[in-house]
Amino acid sequence: AQSVSQHNHHVILSEAASLELGCNYSYGGTVNLFWYVQYPGQHLQLLLKYFSGDPLVKGIKGFEAEFIKSKFSFNLRKPSVQWSDTAEYFCAVNFGNAGNMLTFGGGTRLMVKP
Amino acid sequence: DAGVTQSPTHLIKTRGQHVTLRCSPISGHKSVSWYQQVLGQGPQFIFQYYEKEERGRGNFPDRFSARQFPNYSSELNVNALLLGDSALYLCASSLSGTSGYNEQFFGPGTRLTVL
Numbered sequence: 483a484q485s486v487s488q489h490n491h492h493v494i495l496s497e498a499a500s501l502e503l504g505c506n507y508s509y510g511g512t513v514n515l516f517w518y519v520q521y522p523g524q525h526l527q528l529l530l531k532y533f534s535g536d537p538l539v540k541g542i543k544g545f546e547a548e549f550i551k552s553k554f555s556f557n558l559r560k561p562s563v564q565w566s567d568t569a570e571y572f573c574a575v576n577f578g579n580a581g582n583m584l585t586f587g588g589g590t591r592l593m594v595k596p
Numbered sequence: 597d598a599g600v601t602q603s604p605t606h607l608i609k610t611r612g613q614h615v616t617l618r619c620s621p622i623s624g625h626k627s628v629s630w631y632q633q634v635l636g637q638g639p640q641f642i643f644q645y646y647e648k649e650e651r652g653r654g655n656f657p658d659r660f661s662a663r664q665f666p667n668y669s670s671e672l673n674v675n676a677l678l679l680g681d682s683a684l685y686l687c688a689s690s691l692s693g694t695s696g697y698n699e700q701f702f703g704p705g706t707r708l709t710v711l
Contacts, residue, residue, distance in 0.1 A: 525704040528699060581652045582627065584631075588637055588638045
């Protein structure tokens, strides 16, 4: 079955630390990849997306993600986190045979200590 | 520009009741999708409507139904509510609904509590 997994459920970092959140999916076909963020009390917002081309994509607020097709992974990175990055992060995959339906991972709750 | 709007914001129902949730997409968007987000989990796809036709359905029982109106707004209906239906219900809109290349924009959600 097509699925998306995020291995880190809770992450606690100090400001200026580097961040990497893992995302893996199970599907051998074409995929479109997304990272969404949900700040406390706010709705889901798109951080970045990958459809094709350069596997390293840059998003808003200094975030980037790398698509590694051989590893079925799309990890999210940020070199230096800020307190304002405290939020829940969701990886989402559109599997090529599923219209525009998104399958989400379980989310990673990030807390950045000032 | 207004984003995706949903109503009501919060709702409390008892088991066995029926509920209707509403969503207005971003102007110009013709596709609306519904997701259920149970506390502590990622959103789970329920339905997608595009040009007033159902284009996709997730693994939810027949108690869940939806429709899209000529102005592209949408309703999600849930009958015979169960405690397990308590969740945040999210609506997302996109320009088109025929491929995954379309970014989906999410609304703030409706928090449903079933007692």
